[in-house]
Amino acid sequence: RVVAIGAGPQRLKRDISTRKYDKPTALFVGLELERKGGLVLLESWRRVADAMPDAELVIVGAAPPPGASCPRVHWLGRVWDHEKLRTLFLEARLFVMPSLFEPWGLVFHEAMGHGLPCIGTDTCAMPEIIDDGATGLIARAGDADSLADALVRLLSNPAEAEAMGREAHRRVLAEHTWTRVADRIGSELAAGA
Numbered sequence: 001r002v003v004a005i006g007a008g009p010q011r012l013k014r015d016i017s018t019r020k021y022d023k024p025t026a027l028f029v030g031l032e033l034e035r036k037g038g039l040v041l042l043e044s045w046r047r048v049a050d051a052m053p054d055a056e057l058v059i060v061g062a063a064p065p066p067g068a069s070c071p072r073v074h075w076l077g078r079v080w081d082h083e084k085l086r087t088l089f090l091e092a093r094l095f096v097m098p099s100l101f102e103p104w105g106l107v108f109h110e111a112m113g114h115g116l117p118c119i120g121t122d123t124c125a126m127p128e129i130i131d132d133g134a135t136g137l138i139a140r141a142g143d144a145d146s147l148a149d150a151l152v153r154l155l156s157n158p159a160e161a162e163a164m165g166r167e168a169h170r171r172v173l174a175e176h177t178w179t180r181v182a183d184r185i186g187s188e189l190a191a192g193a
Helices: 037-052 082-091 106-112 142-154 158-177 178-192
Strands: 025-029 054-061 073-077 094-095 118-121 136-139
Touching: 025 082, 025 106, 037 054, 037 142, 054 082, 054 142, 073 142, 094 106, 094 142, 106 118, 118 142, 136 142, 142 158
Parallel strands: 025 054, 025 094, 054 073, 094 118, 118 136
Antiparallel strands: none
């Protein structure tokens, strides 16, 4: 018999009571730009930038593809400093990783563990992690227009982004810490004994 237990984030912030959602910044964290939907994200960002001249996209991990030029996109490369990465999570309004294929996507729980609403796609495990309309938004995989709509919606509405981010954080603390994962493992082992 197979039981899905899940996993806990490596990084999270237990108290986000003073967290602000005032900067229209989207954060992407991932090394494999193409598989994780980064090229679709760059295509959609042009529309986002037209609609929201003050919005910014921060890309951590991946290197820019040849000829990449999008307005207000900041390429940080790999960030090894955990405190710097934590600060990036806390300064963004939302997390976006529109993967074309994503077996699990632990980084979504890390983002939620910092109070970020998440934007993912309707493929693989992302709809299991992101509760569409409650903890973030689901866009159609590979669809730059669908992704741009989701980005503009949350970047232009800090109150909605905050409500989703706080709900995402509450759920991570309630169900997706390593303590809760260990509890589920223990329960399943005891039930099978």
